[in-house]
Amino acid sequence: MKTKGKPWQFFVVAVLIVVFAFTAFLGISTQYGDTTKIWVKGAQDIRFGIDIRGGVDVTFMPADGYDATDEQMAAAESVIQQRLVNLNITDNEVYTDYNKDRIIVRFPWKEGETDFNPESAIQEIGATAVLTFREGKEVDSEGKPTGVTAENIILEGKDIKSATAAVDNNANSATYGQYYVSLELNDSGKESFAEATTRLSESKGTISIWMDDTMISYPTVNSAITDGNAMITLNGSDDKTRDEAISLANKINSGALPFALTAENYSTISPSLGANSLQAMVIAGVVAFVLVALFMIANYRLPGAVAVIALLGQTAMTLAFVSGYFSVLNSFTLTLPGIAGIILAIGMGVDANVIAAERIKEEIRSGKSIDGAIRAGFDRGLAPVIDGNVTVIIVAVMLMGAFGPTDGFFARMLKPIFFAFGPSTAGTIYSFGYTLLVGVLLNFVFGVICTRVMLKGISKLKCMRNPVLYGGVKNEKTV
CATH class of the missing domain: 3.30.70 (Alpha-Beta Plaits)
Structure with missing residues (x-):
């Protein structure tokens, strides 16, 4: 950041921020007849949580x-x-x-x-599941069992004693390293399963597994199974296959649950209550942005105006991380506390600029040149900005780890800390921590880097060299 500023820096960065904000808020889509093609998701494509949607x-x-x-x-x-x-x-x-x-x-x-x-x-949702093992995999247009599959039920949930996901560790086995589901049958199902597998193994037929009217698997019968212990092999040895094996075992076990x-x-x-709350929060966000912008411009003049442009970029980028603007990132479910996190980040987003602008004003009034004051203002203001933002980042990470899903990134990363919290229903707090974390991290990008680049650039314009624009006194001599 020791390079000399050029006037074009301000215009390039400012235009990029405005264009990005426009697309982040409105998105980009095309209409062809009744079909709408969304190229870039905007604010209207945000997934809202239960407290907003109902x-x-x-x-x-x-x-x-x-x-x-x-x-x-x-x-x-x-x-x-x-x-x-x-x-x-x-x-x-x-x-x-x-x-x-x-x-x-x-x-x-x-x-x-x-x-x-x-x-x-x-x-x-909470009704007891009906698990069945059926002959073949014939389905109708709706995906429900039909024909032989509908008529021939080989096993029911009560016939399954247990299902366990495992990996084949036998080095001499043809399926070494592959994941499978081990089935153990009750006495009530051994005879019918032995008869079906003996008959179907001759033609390499299939036995489909159904949860209610949904087929969840259809393994091929390779040999007769007469002892009540079967193995469903999945072709794969990666993490995805492991998860599939665990999921299949859990679903099979669910059909044999001894309780309702x-x-x-x-x-x-109510959806209407959530919609009213959303409208109120959006208005609060717009009012907060306008008030912060007026405060910055009134108190810090040109540095304040530049800070407002950077703040617009920060707000737009926060929404982009929520809406799914970037195709590589999934959209995030936004709740009312999540919107509160965005509003709070707006206030905190100018923290770096307030510190730098105050330093610049002090340096100019002490007799420094505009270039020297800008350089000193950002250099001396960086340390307190980092300290303040890091503490907020720690709090946001704690909120996401403690109140988010147990398989979330922060929960896994800091498992020794968060295991005591157990599963949580406070997904709304997780949303607050997410938007707050994103906003604070973006503060480093827009509040520190972009603001500095733009201010150093615009300060090179002759019409912007008046110390008054930076908080100094009119016609004050500088060195």
């Missing part, structure tokens, strides 16, 4: 006080996740508290939903 927050527990094992709770979680997928509710949160045998589920209203019955949805799930409690949020 939805249901429900806690499931085993009925009749049944003391479930961790494996059984994991299987029950798989049932709920499969049900949510079947209902086309993909924007959901499912947490399992193994210590208290609780499964916390949060899911939003469907898009455009006007008449939604939360009780029936809860009953549908009951809704301990639930709460609902």
Whole structure:
């Protein structure tokens, strides 16, 4: 940052920020007839959380006080996740508290939903799953079993004793290193399974596995299995295959659950209430930005105006990280506390500029030249900016680790700290920590680097060399 400023630096950076902000807020899309093609996602494409969109927050527990094992709770979680997928509710949160045998589920209203019955949805999601092993894999146009597959049920959930994901460690095996699911059958299913596998092994037929009316797997029968112990081999040895094996084992176990799930409690949020809250938060954000901009320009003049341009870029970039503007990053679910984090970041975003502008004003009034004052202002103001932002980053990371998903990046990275918190329903706090963290990190990019480049550039224009524009006194001599 010791290079001399050029006037074009200001114009190039300012134009790039304005263009980026325009696309980040409005997005880029094309309309062809009734089809809309989204090229770049904007603010209107942000995924909103339950507290904005409306939805249901429900806690499931085993009925009749049944003391479930961790494996059984994991299987029950798989049932709920499969049900949510079947209902086309993909924007959901499912947490399992193994210590208290609780499964916390949060899911939003469907898009455009006007008449939604939360009780029936809860009953549908928490109902006991029906697991079946069927001959073949014939399905109708809706993907449901038909023909031989519908008529020939080989096993039911009660016939499965356990399913376990494992990896083949036998170096002499043809499937060495591959993941598989080990099945152990109850006596009630051994005979029918032996008959089916003996018959189907001759033609290399298949036995499909169904969760309700959804086919979750269809392994090929390679040999007769008469002892009640089967192996479903997955072709692969990577992490993705391991996760598939674990998921399949959990789903199979869910069909053999010895308990039903009951809704301990639930709460609902009206979509209209969330929409009103969103409108209020957006207005608050716009007002906060305008007030901060007026304060910066009134108190720090030209450095303040440059800081406002940088702040616009910071706000737009924060929204870009939320909306899915960058195709390599998935969109993030934004909640009301998340919007509060953005508003808070707006106030904190000018912190670096306030410190630098005050330093510049002091240096000019002490007799330094404009170039020397700008250089000294940013150099001397950098240390306190770093200290202040690092402390906020620590807090944001703690919020994301403690109140986010247990398989999240920060939760895994700092597992010895966060394991005590257990599964959390406070996804809204996680959203707050995310937007706050992104905003503070972007403060280094826009509040320090971009502002410095723009200010050094514009200060080279002859019309911008008046000390008054930087907080000095009119016609004050500088050295």
